[in-house]
Amino acid sequence: MSDARLKLAVQSKGRLSEGGMDLLKRAGVRFAYGRDQLHRRAENLPLDLMLVRDDDIPSFVAGGACDYGIVGENVLYEMQARSSRYANLEVALPLGFAGCTLKLAAPKGGAIGSVADLAGRSVATSYPGLTRKYLVERGIEAEIVEMRGSVEVAPRMGIADAICDLVSSGATLEANGLAAFETVLESQAVLVRRTTGRNQDVDGVAHTLIERAEGVIASAQTKYILLNAPKDRLAEIKALLPGSDAPTIAQIADRDDVVAVHAVCRERVFWETLEKLRGAGARAILVLPIEKMMA
Ligand code: PRT
Ligand code: ZN
Numbered sequence: 001m002s003d004a005r006l007k008l009a010v011q012s013k014g015r016l017s018e019g020g021m022d023l024l025k026r027a028g029v030r031f032a033y034g035r036d037q038l039h040r041r042a043e044n045l046p047l048d049l050m051l052v053r054d055d056d057i058p059s060f061v062a063g064g065a066c067d068y069g070i071v072g073e074n075v076l077y078e079m080q081a082r083s084s085r086y087a088n089l090e091v092a093l094p095l096g097f098a099g100c101t102l103k104l105a106a107p108k109g110g111a112i113g114s115v116a117d118l119a120g121r122s123v124a125t126s127y128p129g130l131t132r133k134y135l136v137e138r139g140i141e142a143e144i145v146e147m148r149g150s151v152e153v154a155p156r157m158g159i160a161d162a163i164c165d166l167v168s169s170g171a172t173l174e175a176n177g178l179a180a181f182e183t184v185l186e187s188q189a190v191l192v193r194r195t196t197g198r199n200q201d202v203d204g205v206a207h208t209l210i211e212r213a214e215g216v217i218a219s220a221q222t223k224y225i226l227l228n229a230p231k232d233r234l235a236e237i238k239a240l241l242p243g244s245d246a247p248t249i250a251q252i253a254d255r256d257d258v259v260a261v262h263a264v265c266r267e268r269v270f271w272e273t274l275e276k277l278r279g280a281g282a283r284a285i286l287v288l289p290i291e292k293m294m295a
Helices: 017-025 054-063 072-082 128-137 171-175 200-221 232-238 271-279
Strands: 006-011 039-041 046-054 068-072 087-096 100-108 122-125 145-146 162-167 178-187 187-195 224-228 248-252 255-265 284-291
Touching: 006 017, 006 054, 006 200, 017 068, 017 187, 017 200, 046 054, 046 255, 054 068, 054 072, 054 087, 054 187, 068 072, 072 087, 072 128, 072 178, 087 200, 100 128, 100 232, 122 128, 128 145, 128 162, 128 178, 162 171, 162 178, 162 284, 171 178, 224 232, 232 255, 232 271
Parallel strands: 006 046, 006 068, 122 145, 122 162
Antiparallel strands: 039 046, 068 187, 087 187, 100 162, 100 178, 224 255, 224 284, 248 255
16 A cells, blocks of 8 residues: 555635535545644545645646645636646546636626627626637637726726626626626536646545545435335326436335335435425325435
């Protein structure tokens, strides 16, 4: 056994840190209690965290200071759009949290309502690489005004005609009288690594972590459904179970007309689904969370 330890870069504070730490915790990683602001050492896996600003993560991984990193696709692809230094990075696993969208937006009811309207105009953004690439690919010549933050105030302050910024709920756009008219990128948190030059032993640790993370992500949206179904409507009920391939059908003591159905559902189970199941004659419907999964 080698003594190689996986160095994983995680955002120290912000939208990615909580989701990242939560995922690691649910993947069974325990950290030693420590005062160190920059490093955390896992107790039960050869894994060390480096707690840094999210914008530094692509360069730490690309340059080899860290082996893997958790970063938003927005930051990863922005860095790649800006410089070939980041061409050696790849997504090892999409992590399913910190979802957001990079969108073009302009003042509501104004002159700009489509990408074509941006010709000869200016766009304020913290994502100059992605914004420029998007416009160039569509043959639009517009001026890019780079801002570090508060991009949403740019049109009101006369700094730019439109903006290209991250949106999640849309409340920030709304509050600033802006309307989105185009999606530049759909983003979520991802695990990144170098395409080449990785250490095999470190990759072994990463493999364990990735398999566990896959289980955590899958089990978060997978549910176990139990219900009683009238035998003569079984086909109808089976068809209503979201993302389930082969439910278990079991006898119920002293009942010839009703069977018990147990199914693993790999899609979200909404109240509407339960209402439809009941409408099809299902009774005693239970939806249970799944704690861990391994195929
Ligand atoms: O200090 P450090 O540089 O590490 O942190 P940071 O301030 O750069 O990052 P942080 O924590 O704000 O965001 C980290 C990552 O979270 C981003 O790179 C995205 O991948 C992801 N993410 C998810 C978001 C949002 N959702 C989001 N809503 N990042 C920013 N926002 C902004 C958005 O631009 C808007 O201004 O939040 C504001 C509120 O959004 P609405 O639409 O809900 O109003
Ligand atoms: Zn940042």
